[in-house]
Amino acid sequence: IAGITQAPTSQILAAGRRMTLRCTQDMRHNAMYWYRQDLGLGLRLIHYSNTAGTTGKGEVPDGYSVSRANTDDFPLTLASAVPSQTSVYFCASSDSQETGELFFGEGSRLTVL
Amino acid sequence: GQNIDQPTEMTATEGAIVQINCTYQTSGFNGLFWYQQHAGEAPTFLSYNVLDGLEEKGRFSSFLSRSKGYSYLLLKELQMKDSASYLCAVRDDGYALNFGKGTSLLVTP
Numbered sequence: 001i002a003g004i005t006q007a008p009t010s011q012i013l014a015a016g017r018r019m020t021l022r023c024t025q026d027m028r029h030n031a032m033y034w035y036r037q038d039l040g041l042g043l044r045l046i047h048y049s050n051t052a053g054t055t056g057k058g059e060v061p062d063g064y065s066v067s068r069a070n071t072d073d074f075p076l077t078l079a080s081a082v083p084s085q086t087s088v089y090f091c092a093s094s095d096s097q098e099t100g101e102l103f104f105g106e107g108s109r110l111t112v113l
Numbered sequence: 114g115q116n117i118d119q120p121t122e123m124t125a126t127e128g129a130i131v132q133i134n135c136t137y138q139t140s141g142f143n144g145l146f147w148y149q150q151h152a153g154e155a156p157t158f159l160s161y162n163v164l165d166g167l168e169e170k171g172r173f174s175s176f177l178s179r180s181k182g183y184s185y186l187l188l189k190e191l192q193m194k195d196s197a198s199y200l201c202a203v204r205d206d207g208y209a210l211n212f213g214k215g216t217s218l219l220v221t222p
Binding site: 090103 | 143144146154155156157158161163200202204207208209210211212213214215
């Protein structure tokens with residue numbers, strides 16, 4: 001693995017189902033983030049984690065939860081998916097000791113029917 | 114609150130110069146970033162400004178005026194492959210970036 005990896009790449013999900021999007025980075029970055037990107041709305045922050053063991057809410061956290069048990073992994077869970085959660089989800093990481101630029105995963109396209 | 118504005122769409126000709134503006138009003142400021150995003154792909158980092166002035170990197174330059182809450186991205190010698198969305202983002206008091214809605218640039222022959 002080099003960089004940041006997301007899985008699955010794409011998923012179609014029935015409304016009401018539980019879904020976890022996985023995110024793993026091998027850059028030893030302390031901070032990680034989940035964004036969703038929707039046409040006309042840009043990238044919006046869902047949840048973030050400044051360091052392992054801590055998490056925080058972003059702009060649009062409702063319906064989502066995260067955990068940060070270790071430095072490398074930052075899964076995003078939809079407890080009961082709804083159609084409005086249809087989106088492209090990007091995981092990102094950054095090193096606060098540097099400029100703090102975000103490195104993005106390739107994205108997970110989720111469709112909730 | 115956060116407010117980051119940039120034009121929705123721009124069109125420019127191959128070989129020309131284009132300037133994409135970004136204005137922001139944020140509760141704090143710890144840097145302004147520009148990202149490029151091709152359709153169906155992840156955003157990739159272009160530039161970072163934290164002090165006033167111009168940062169040049171090859172064909173791309175980025176300018177910042179903190180007192181005016183203003184930045185621009187300048188693309189020179191445009192190429193067809195520069196057709197993409199350009200995202201302006203501001204870091205306020207934390208580590209996360211707050212993004213504008215992006216500017217879709219179309220480069221025509």
